[in-house]
Amino acid sequence: MRLILVAGTTATAGIDGISAAGADADLLQHTPGADAELLAYGDVVRAPEVPMSPTGCPTPALVTRAAREVVGFDVVTVDGGLRVPTGAPTVTVGARPGDDIREQDPVPSAPGSFVAARQYGRKLPNEEFVVGETVPGGTTTALGVLRALGEDWAVSSSLPENPQKLKEEVVAEGLDASGLSPGDAAGDPKMAVRRMGDPVLAVVAGLTVGALESGTRVVLGGGTQMLAAAALVRHAGIEAPLSLATTSYVVDSVPDFREAAATFDLGLTVTDPGFDAVDHAGLASYADGVAKEGAGMGGALALAAREGLVDEVTGATLDLLDRLGTGNGP
Amino acid sequence: MRLILVAGTTATAGIDGISAAGADADLLQHTPGADAELLAYGDVVRAPEVPMSPTGCPTPALVTRAAREVVGFDVVTVDGGLRVPTGAPTVTVGARPGDDIREQDPVPSAPGSFVAARQYGRKLPNEEFVVGETVPGGTTTALGVLRALGEDWAVSSSLPENPQKLKEEVVAEGLDASGLSPGDAAGDPKMAVRRMGDPVLAVVAGLTVGALESGTRVVLGGGTQMLAAAALVRHAGIEAPLSLATTSYVVDSVPDFREAAATFDLGLTVTDPGFDAVDHAGLASYADGVAKEGAGMGGALALAAREGLVDEVTGATLDLLDRLGTGNGP
Numbered sequence: 001m002r003l004i005l006v007a008g009t010t011a012t013a014g015i016d017g018i019s020a021a022g023a024d025a026d027l028l029q030h031t032p033g034a035d036a037e038l039l040a041y042g043d044v045v046r047a048p049e050v051p052m053s054p055t056g057c058p059t060p061a062l063v064t065r066a067a068r069e070v071v072g073f074d075v076v077t078v079d080g081g082l083r084v085p086t087g088a089p090t091v092t093v094g095a096r097p098g099d100d101i102r103e104q105d106p107v108p109s110a111p112g113s114f115v116a117a118r119q120y121g122r123k124l125p126n127e128e129f130v131v132g133e134t135v136p137g138g139t140t141t142a143l144g145v146l147r148a149l150g151e152d153w154a155v156s157s158s159l160p161e162n163p164q165k166l167k168e169e170v171v172a173e174g175l176d177a178s179g180l181s182p183g184d185a186a187g188d189p190k191m192a193v194r195r196m197g198d199p200v201l202a203v204v205a206g207l208t209v210g211a212l213e214s215g216t217r218v219v220l221g222g223g224t225q226m227l228a229a230a231a232l233v234r235h236a237g238i239e240a241p242l243s244l245a246t247t248s249y250v251v252d253s254v255p256d257f258r259e260a261a262a263t264f265d266l267g268l269t270v271t272d273p274g275f276d277a278v279d280h281a282g283l284a285s286y287a288d289g290v291a292k293e294g295a296g297m298g299g300a301l302a303l304a305a306r307e308g309l310v311d312e313v314t315g316a317t318l319d320l321l322d323r324l325g326t327g328n329g330p
Numbered sequence: 331m332r333l334i335l336v337a338g339t340t341a342t343a344g345i346d347g348i349s350a351a352g353a354d355a356d357l358l359q360h361t362p363g364a365d366a367e368l369l370a371y372g373d374v375v376r377a378p379e380v381p382m383s384p385t386g387c388p389t390p391a392l393v394t395r396a397a398r399e400v401v402g403f404d405v406v407t408v409d410g411g412l413r414v415p416t417g418a419p420t421v422t423v424g425a426r427p428g429d430d431i432r433e434q435d436p437v438p439s440a441p442g443s444f445v446a447a448r449q450y451g452r453k454l455p456n457e458e459f460v461v462g463e464t465v466p467g468g469t470t471t472a473l474g475v476l477r478a479l480g481e482d483w484a485v486s487s488s489l490p491e492n493p494q495k496l497k498e499e500v501v502a503e504g505l506d507a508s509g510l511s512p513g514d515a516a517g518d519p520k521m522a523v524r525r526m527g528d529p530v531l532a533v534v535a536g537l538t539v540g541a542l543e544s545g546t547r548v549v550l551g552g553g554t555q556m557l558a559a560a561a562l563v564r565h566a567g568i569e570a571p572l573s574l575a576t577t578s579y580v581v582d583s584v585p586d587f588r589e590a591a592a593t594f595d596l597g598l599t600v601t602d603p604g605f606d607a608v609d610h611a612g613l614a615s616y617a618d619g620v621a622k623e624g625a626g627m628g629g630a631l632a633l634a635a636r637e638g639l640v641d642e643v644t645g646a647t648l649d650l651l652d653r654l655g656t657g658n659g660p
Contacts, residue, residue: 040406045453072402076370076419087450089406089419120417123375 001073001303003064003130003221003296004207005039007032007090008080010098010106010198013137017166020053020158020290021136027051028136033086035061035134035295036077039068043324045087050324053158056282057290058326060297063273064132066316067300070309073130078117078207080135081109081199093117093206095199101144101174107202110194114206121210128217130245130303131207132296133225135200142228144171144196150183151231153260155224156250160289171196189232197232201225205232212240219243220266221299223250223292224257230264243267245302249292271301273314280318282326331403331633333394333460333551333626334537335369337362337420338410340428340436340528343467347496350383350488350620351466357381358466363416365391365464365625366407369398373654375417380654383488386612387620388656390627393603394462396646397630400639403460408447408537410465411439411529423447423536425529431474431504437532440524444536451540458547460575460633461537462626463555465530472558474501474526480513481561483590485554486580490619501526519562527562531555535562542570549573550596551629553580553622554587560594573597575632579622601631603644610648612656 013019013028022028027048034047038061044050051059068075077088081095093116099106135141139155146153157163175181178195185192193202208218208229220226223246230242244266251257251270261268276287286292304313343349343358352358357378364377368391374380381389398405407418411425423446429436465471469485476483487493505511508525515522523532534550538559541548550556553576560572574596581587581600591598606617616622634643 041455043455045450045455078419085422087421087453089408089421091417091419092415120375123417125371125373125375 002126003073003075003132003300005036005075005077005132005134005296006080006200006203007036007077007082007134008095008198008200009083010135010137010141011100012140015170017163018140019136021051023052023054029083031136032134033082033084033088035059036086036088038062038065039075039077040088042320046085050326053290055285055290057285058282058321059295060291060293061134061295062320063297063313063317064295064300066320067304067313070312070316071303071307073303078203080203091120093120093203095203098198101141101196102170102177104177105195107194107197107199109199110197110202111190113199114190114202117203117206118210121207122214124211124216126216130219130221130296130299131204132221132299133200133204134295135198138198138200138225140167140170141198141201142225143167144174145192145201145228146231147171147175147182148180148185148192148196149231149235150186153227154255156254156292158291187235189235193232201229201232204229208233209236209238212238212242219245219299219302221245221296222294224254227260230266234264241267243269245269246298247293247301248272249286249289253289253292269302271298271305271310273301273310278314278318280321283317283321332456333403333405333462333630335366335405335407335462335464335626336410336530336533337366337407337412337464338425338528338530339413340465340467340471341430342470345500347493348470349466351381353382353384359413361466362464363412363414363418365389366416366418366420368392368395369405369407370418372650376415380656383620385615385620387615388612388651389625390621390623391464391625392650393627393643393647394625394630396650397634397643400642400646401633401637403633408533410533421450423450423533425533428528431471431526432500432507434507435525437524437527437529439529440527440532441520443529444520444532447533447536448540451537452544454541454546456546460549460551460626460629461534462551462629463530463534464625465528468528468530468555470497470500471528471531472555473497474504475522475531475558476561477501477505477512478510478515478522478526479561479565480516483557484585486584486622488621517565519565523562531559531562534559538563539566539568542568542572549575549629549632551575551626552624554584557590560596564594571597573599575599576628577623577631578602579616579619583619583622599632601628601635601640603631603640608644608648610651613647613651
């Protein structure tokens with residue numbers, strides 16, 4: 001079994017109040033590479049620190065890493081537009097850092113990297129894999145993609161109070177800048193992600209399309225960003241079975257998440273790692289709606305759940321936090 | 331446990347009669363990336379085919395992959411100057427493809443990538459790792475480095491008849507072009523590898539120096555190229571314990587290999603995977619001195635030997651050859 005993490009950036013994350021995927025704006029740039037390093041090595045190697053939200057909630061990559069240690073799956077990171085070099089090994093598909101979606105053409109690398117990722121997805125010899133993402137600001141670009149495709153579903157947030165209104169404003173500005181009305185990119189996923197998305201979504205969608213075309217099963221491991229990826233896949237005309245695995249924290253907080261998954265014909269797996277009961281303030285804040293999901297966490301938990309090992313993953317996450325000296329949170 | 335494969339190129343491999351690490355000169359360019367893909371996925375993904383010598387001997391990367399499947403260690407590939415993009419995930423340390431050592435300055439990226447690899451080696455959280463290499467033409471550049479450092483040891487070959495005289499001529503020309511006499515780079519490993527080596531050796535040496543400095547144990551997994559890497563480490567003034575793990579095919583064919591290893595104060599592990607007795611002509615040709623070693627094979631076998639699993643690796647190698655449709659050789 002393999003988990004593929006697509007790691008990248010969008011300048012959309014720099015908009016004040018959009019993302020909690022890092023303690024401050026500077027550290028936010030390092031979050032995707034740090035997440036990839038955690039999955040590869042169990043610690044950061046080049047990144048300055050283990051990503052934490054401003055309130056001390058540790059990155060979901062720790063949960064994915066803990067699941068890897070418990071379940072034993074392989075991890076590959078694909079560069080989905082990293083801005084700073086990472087010490088994690090990465091596969092290159094030509095993705096470049098994404099610009100703010102309020103620009104006219106924020107992701108010019110999207111069509112090329114979609115094609116390269118599709119090619120790569122076709123050739124992967126696994127029978128099944130999980131895809132995850134790490135891209136601060138990614139729920140806003142997911143919203144942009146959904147609207148460009150004419151899909152009305154809501155998106156999640158790494159913040160406990162989802163800045164939904166701010167996101168809708170950013171997306172409206174982005175559509176304006178791109179000369180698009182909602183739905184104008186229906187059936188044209190490459191345009192949707194190029195004009196209103198981020199480089200990670202382009203790669204996730206391409207990878208998934210390629211894999212499904214070659215008969216490989218794909219589990220989208222994540223929340224509403226993976227819903228947007230699924231929308232891109234369906235708008236590419238791919239009708240093959242596809243599933244999505246996420247956390248209870250996403251499903252409990254995003255209105256109509258189950259209905260949205262059903263609309264895109266996704267088999268849905270929801271896992272609750274029980275962080276509300278742990279003796280670690282940072283990790284427990286997942287249950288209060290901080291972070292919720294990311295870096296393949298929901299997918300990794302689903303792999304653990306298949307083998308009845310979810311509690312072991314929660315234990316291993318606490319051990320990993322201890323090992324990394326991120327103690328008991330703030 | 332982790333095995334780090336450093337994969338790169340030197341134009342030295344293009345000299346007629348130097349290397350058997352590919353069926354022809356064009357395919358030779360793809361060999362390091364193909365080896366990395368085999369280790370990561372068990373099959374090629376972007377590379378055109380599984381590397382074979384002109385006589386149909388399969389790449390040692392298959393043995394390393396088989397050992398990975400049996401023993402279960404992690405693999406990371408570091409880009410040591412690849413010329414064509416690989417589908418394997420790679421860590422970047424700034425290495426660029428090496429030029430022919432008969433040029434004046436064939437590896438200008440060597441000092442920078444040595445430093446970046448050292449930094450990376452220092453930060454790796456493993457207590458121990460194995461380093462392997464894949465660089466066609468690499469025994470000739472290893473000879474160049476040994477001579478530049480003033481070391482008189484012989485090098486191996488992927489060909490059954492080692493073109494030792496040709497290699498010595500190439501190295502003599504290279505020293506001339508660089509304005510060096512044998513031994514002029516003693517104590518200056520960065521100069522030795524920049525003027526007479528290849529980008530892979532620079533990265534292997536940097537990685538090893540960094541790891542040893544931070545108390546991580548390192549096993550150099552390979553033949554005479556790893557002897558050259560050890561020479562670079564010792565000429566960098568590093569006296570920490572260091573070991574080398576190779577195959578019986580190297581030790582049986584390279585004069586004074588054990589003495590050379592002792593000179594550099596290397597703990598030596600030699601493993602015989604028993605390919606002379608297998609029912610696969612290509613694999614059996616290892617025992618006739620084809621390929622002999624590479625892509626971390628000796629190091630991977632040593633990890634298997636620690637757990638008494640060498641026969642299982644040989645069996646898994648045959649299974650892998652079957653799975654890849656490379657049947658019973660030519």
